[in-house]
Amino acid sequence: MKPLNAMTAALEPVAPLPRCAEEPVFREPWEASAFAMTVALHQRGLFTWSEWAECLGEAIRAAQAEGDPDLGDTYYRHWLLALETMVARKGVAGAALLAQRQAAWDRAAHATPHGQPILLENDPLFTRGA
């Protein structure tokens, strides 16, 4: 086997493959959540896997068009955007509802002492069922 640095140097002008021997399945908890929600929604029949692949492909192409180097490490960002798009497309939750809820979680986080579990109920403006 050739020395790795010689190999990578020879390939530098073309896009190098982001290599890493061992990597966790999910790098952050949110990646795991986004993945699991998608699998669960597909399982209950909200969309077919072909629809999902198409939607994810669109998100990836859009990100590339906007200059994302697309090294594979932003994959779950594209995944999340595709999931939001799909959920809106299927009439489950639109952008306005999600934005409102994001603001609620942000307030909840700020009202939660560091180290405590962040609960939506911690949002000072929280009302159940809102």
Added chain:
Amino acid sequence: MHASDDGPHGHHHEHDHSELSDTALRVRALESVLVEKGYVEPDALDAIIETYETRIGPRNGARVVAKAWADPAFRDGLRRDATAAIASLGFGGRQGEHMVAVENTPEEHNLVVCTLCSCYPWPVLGLPPVWYKSAAYRSRAVIDPRGVLADFGVTLPEGTRLRVWDSTAEIRYLVLPMRPAGTEGWSEEALADLVTRDSMIGTGLARAPGGVAA
């Protein structure tokens, strides 16, 4: 996260509070809405995550390959109907519904990619590595597959054809790597240890006895 030494009196006020990144906020917002509307259940989400973090991975595929090496009848079945053969070992389900096994031979080497997104045979390989999801791999596997193999330290003998298979949402490919020489009579368990994840994608070869790539 924002401990601060407040003012001239020198005593510390507790201003620590939590922060969530924009991405984490988006995911929490989505999840809480989906749970409220009854589309997903938190326990089911946890079970899915646990499955993919701990139970599903390339060790499953390695068992399939090892059995195909050791058992000619299984190998024939795998080539005829990979989904059924793989299911007979207890591996199946999401993203493994329509499996096709492509067999490496001295004449032909197979390489798998998904140019659209990152379709991948989850039941046998788990979730794809970062490089498989990168634009570089998705495009170069098609334009310059030999260059990609070189990047992985794989050089094929002159005259070995290289076939590239583009996965889709419907069809997932599993590469059946060549059995390393010097493993005659080995148990399936011992053979499985020679099967790497990359060898089942086609960016690698099975390990030779003794640890180096064959």
